[in-house]
Amino acid sequence: xxxxxxxxxxxxxxxxxxxxxxxxxxxxxxxxxxxxxxxxxxxxxxxxxxxxxxxxxxxxxxxxxxxxxxxxxxxxxxxxxxxxxxxxxxxxxxxxxxxxxxxxxxxxxxxxxxxxxxxxxxxxxxxxxxxxxxxxxxxxxxxxxxxxxxxxxxxxxxxxxxxxxxxxxxxxxxxxxxxxxxxxxxxxxxxxxxxxxxxxxxxxxxxxxxxxxxxxxxxxxxxxxxxxxxxxxxxxxxxxxxxxxxxxxxxxxxxxxxxxxxxxxxxxxxxxxxxxxxxxxxxxxxxxxxxxxx
Amino acid sequence: xxxxxxxxxxxxxxxxxxxxxxxxxxxxxxxxxxxxxxxxxxxxxxxxxxxxxxxxxxxxxxxxxxxxxxxxxxxxxxxxxxxxxxxxxxxxxxxxxxxxxxxxxxxxxxxxxxxxxxxxxxxxxxxxxxxxxxxxxxxxxxxxxxxxxxxxxxxxxxxxxxxxxxxxxxxxxxxxxxxxxxxxxxxxxxxxxxxxxxxxxxxxxxxxxxxxxxxxxxxxxxxxxxxxxxxxxxxxxxxxxxxxxxxxxxxxxxxxxxxxxxxxxxxxxxxxxxxxxxxxxxxxxxxxxxxxxxxxxxxxxxxxxxxxxxxxxxxxxxxxxxxxxxxxxxxxxxxxxxxxxxxxxxxxxxxxxxxxxxxxxxxxxxxxxxxxxxxxxxxxxxxxxxxxxxxxxxxxxxxxxxxxxxxxxxxxxxxxxxxxxxxxxxxxxxxxxxxxxxxxxxxxxxxxxxxxxxxxxxxxxxxxxxxxxxxxxxxxxxxxxxxxxxxxxxxxxxxxxxxxxxxxxxxxxxxxxxxxxxxxxxxxxxxxxxxxxxxxxxxxxxxxxxxxxxxxxxxxxxxxxxxxxxxxxxxxxxxxxxxxxxxxxxxxxxxxxx
Numbered sequence: 001x002x003x004x005x006x007x008x009x010x011x012x013x014x015x016x017x018x019x020x021x022x023x024x025x026x027x028x029x030x031x032x033x034x035x036x037x038x039x040x041x042x043x044x045x046x047x048x049x050x051x052x053x054x055x056x057x058x059x060x061x062x063x064x065x066x067x068x069x070x071x072x073x074x075x076x077x078x079x080x081x082x083x084x085x086x087x088x089x090x091x092x093x094x095x096x097x098x099x100x101x102x103x104x105x106x107x108x109x110x111x112x113x114x115x116x117x118x119x120x121x122x123x124x125x126x127x128x129x130x131x132x133x134x135x136x137x138x139x140x141x142x143x144x145x146x147x148x149x150x151x152x153x154x155x156x157x158x159x160x161x162x163x164x165x166x167x168x169x170x171x172x173x174x175x176x177x178x179x180x181x182x183x184x185x186x187x188x189x190x191x192x193x194x195x196x197x198x199x200x201x202x203x204x205x206x207x208x209x210x211x212x213x214x215x216x217x218x219x220x221x222x223x224x225x226x227x228x229x230x231x232x233x234x235x236x237x238x239x240x241x242x243x244x245x246x247x248x249x250x251x252x253x254x255x256x257x258x259x260x261x262x263x264x265x266x267x268x269x270x271x272x273x274x275x276x277x278x279x280x281x282x283x284x285x286x287x288x289x290x291x292x293x294x
Numbered sequence: 295x296x297x298x299x300x301x302x303x304x305x306x307x308x309x310x311x312x313x314x315x316x317x318x319x320x321x322x323x324x325x326x327x328x329x330x331x332x333x334x335x336x337x338x339x340x341x342x343x344x345x346x347x348x349x350x351x352x353x354x355x356x357x358x359x360x361x362x363x364x365x366x367x368x369x370x371x372x373x374x375x376x377x378x379x380x381x382x383x384x385x386x387x388x389x390x391x392x393x394x395x396x397x398x399x400x401x402x403x404x405x406x407x408x409x410x411x412x413x414x415x416x417x418x419x420x421x422x423x424x425x426x427x428x429x430x431x432x433x434x435x436x437x438x439x440x441x442x443x444x445x446x447x448x449x450x451x452x453x454x455x456x457x458x459x460x461x462x463x464x465x466x467x468x469x470x471x472x473x474x475x476x477x478x479x480x481x482x483x484x485x486x487x488x489x490x491x492x493x494x495x496x497x498x499x500x501x502x503x504x505x506x507x508x509x510x511x512x513x514x515x516x517x518x519x520x521x522x523x524x525x526x527x528x529x530x531x532x533x534x535x536x537x538x539x540x541x542x543x544x545x546x547x548x549x550x551x552x553x554x555x556x557x558x559x560x561x562x563x564x565x566x567x568x569x570x571x572x573x574x575x576x577x578x579x580x581x582x583x584x585x586x587x588x589x590x591x592x593x594x595x596x597x598x599x600x601x602x603x604x605x606x607x608x609x610x611x612x613x614x615x616x617x618x619x620x621x622x623x624x625x626x627x628x629x630x631x632x633x634x635x636x637x638x639x640x641x642x643x644x645x646x647x648x649x650x651x652x653x654x655x656x657x658x659x660x661x662x663x664x665x666x667x668x669x670x671x672x673x674x675x676x677x678x679x680x681x682x683x684x685x686x687x688x689x690x691x692x693x694x695x696x697x698x699x700x701x702x703x704x705x706x707x708x709x710x711x712x713x714x715x716x717x718x719x720x721x722x723x724x725x726x727x728x729x730x731x732x733x734x735x736x737x738x739x740x741x742x743x744x745x746x747x748x749x750x751x752x753x754x755x756x757x758x759x760x761x762x763x764x765x766x767x768x769x770x771x772x773x774x775x776x777x778x779x780x781x782x783x784x785x786x787x788x789x790x791x792x793x794x795x796x797x798x799x800x801x802x803x804x805x806x807x808x809x810x811x812x813x814x815x816x817x818x819x820x821x822x823x824x825x826x827x828x829x830x831x832x833x834x835x836x837x838x839x840x841x842x843x844x845x846x847x848x849x850x851x852x853x854x855x856x857x858x859x860x861x862x863x864x865x866x867x868x869x870x871x872x873x874x875x876x877x878x879x880x881x882x883x884x885x886x887x888x
Binding site: 004007008011014015018023024025026027044045046047062064065066067069088090133134135136137138141143144167170171172173174175176181184185187188189192193195196197198199200202203204206207208209210211213214215217218221222224225226228229230232233235236237239240241243244246247248250251254255257258261262264265266267268269270272273274275276277278279281282283286 | 433434437440441444610612613614615633672673674675676677678679680698699700701702703706707710711713714717718721722723724751767768770771774775777778780781782784785786787788789791792793795796799800802803804806807808810811813814815817818819821822824825826828829830832833835836839840847850851852853854855857858859860861862863864865866867868869870
């Protein structure tokens, strides 16, 4: 019975320790409340003591950075373009007591932050156009600026009233509503068709250009060759004429009759009917008597 | 007027009902299987205790009989039955005595037996197939259960001592039963306490306790059938003697006699020659020491832990990480025992991956634009086109302290940061840039941007690579994208054909040009040579001509005329004979020569 008493005593001590001691982890803040009234805020990890469960309670809050993804939101941009944006926010508890009193737990906090960010997203994007969100010119894209603005606007309220610090907000998805999406698809197809046609036309153009240039070059080469050959021939002719003139010039009279005779021979050779007078030099001797007529 | 035996039995029933209620409440607080089984077990104990109470009452009526098992009287049986009916009819008043005499006892007992059998089978099934959820409040409940065990033990002692004093076999038996209950309560409590240290025997404990219930159920059912047979044959012992028959085998282990016999047997065998009481004390002392030693061993085992080759660990002393020790590398290590030190193990050396954008389907054989191959989540490119990127980020943990204490969910952070970065980059680039020329640069840019963001949040993660597995346009317009590429090929083909024409036409032209020039040169040579030849010939002729001009002239003339006029028609006219009438024949054969 004595042993039993000791055993029960030890058990009771253990239960007492279990009820009063608690460990606060590195990852959390702890708020000790006494009948609901916060009396101690613990920010450092370690072993702490309190009165047993029903008198004092521990409320643990995660101090690490947490992330939430907002609901995708369809909104109108400044140029009346509809767009669907999905954001995420990185946040952490800045003031544990304020957070504990105003928000109570993480689920509520996430809902509140979600509401706030989507609201700020709507109001901020009124000042921007689709060109500031999607553009091949990097200078025009202002996503970073939009994100920064939402962080600043949200923190104005959350830091003072909710005990939450929003560290960053990021846009993780951009999309179009389904009707707009269909027209985007159609436009994409049209653009591709246009592109294909352009390629084919460019091909034809380039090919025609090359052919024409080739033809021109061929003509140039041929005419050049003709010119060259004429020049060469002319020079040759000049030489030949000179040689003839040289030779024939020594006795023009002889040349004249010699050439005349040869020419006559050539001319008269075919298809000519010749009427000759008997008085002609040729037929002079047809009835010639030496020394009679003279 | 109640005897002390009756009072004891009633006290034990009340206590057991209280325990049962408390244990069922504990099930809701913890969710432990062992406790559920233990609660049902308590429920069966109520039934047995009620039966004990009945038999005790009946014994006090037949106080002349020393032991119910000696009773072989048919009358006793009938009296017992009447008594039972009386008790039951206090609860159910409107049932006729005769009807109740025959059926009520057996049918109620039968129903309870079946119920318990089903409960035990259900618990077996749970213990085998049910995936246990987290057990909450385990330490406190465990300690409470140990207190229950102590209470059970006190009841057992009390019942046994009263039973011995009053010579009631029923109470002694129930005391033994309570001893067994102590064991199962201890088992449940112990399993809960060591669950807190990280060892989970919840399933095993539930299984053992379910076995207890199963035995109770069998015992009740067997008793019913045995009783029925005895009634028929009119050759009976008291039903009480059957009540514990099945359970006796188990209960043997909790009876002092059994152990004493065992010690004596050992003593005789090994000639230890110890006195009975001494032996008893020693054995109990050793048993207790072994129990304590096992418990202490289990406790101090919690101060050893091993880190696997792909892990690193952090020791938390009273919630605070021991950062000065740094990350604990693989191997066997010591720490202070639970609950002072805790170990967190993290897979820091394994390269892990997350999919960003879309996830390709493993079963797809080839990633082809026109065929769907995974999820289809559209992104927008800077030139306003939808497209579907499939990215895989490879990363590992580079700083486990930051990884554990700075961000609640670093993987989630990585995922979101990656989405944000690629959305941002894609919104500035055209589709063709993303799909082809920008890819390499994209990898470098994204890694740099995401790493910067991860370091800003002190997530302790390191990006190793970002792989663009695939990028494709919407599937149903992929054909028009491919047509563009076909058109581009057509363009190249046309240009190549034209170049081919050019390549063949120019050499031909050049060859003709060379030929022409050569021809003209040969013409020149021909002309000059002829001229020279003819010139020299003329000179020679002239030299000859000078010698006799007249004759040469005549000779030349005649020669030429001869040749020239040889084949012609010749009309010869004499001028002296007047003007001739010449009829020229304009036949086809002749051309008039002017």
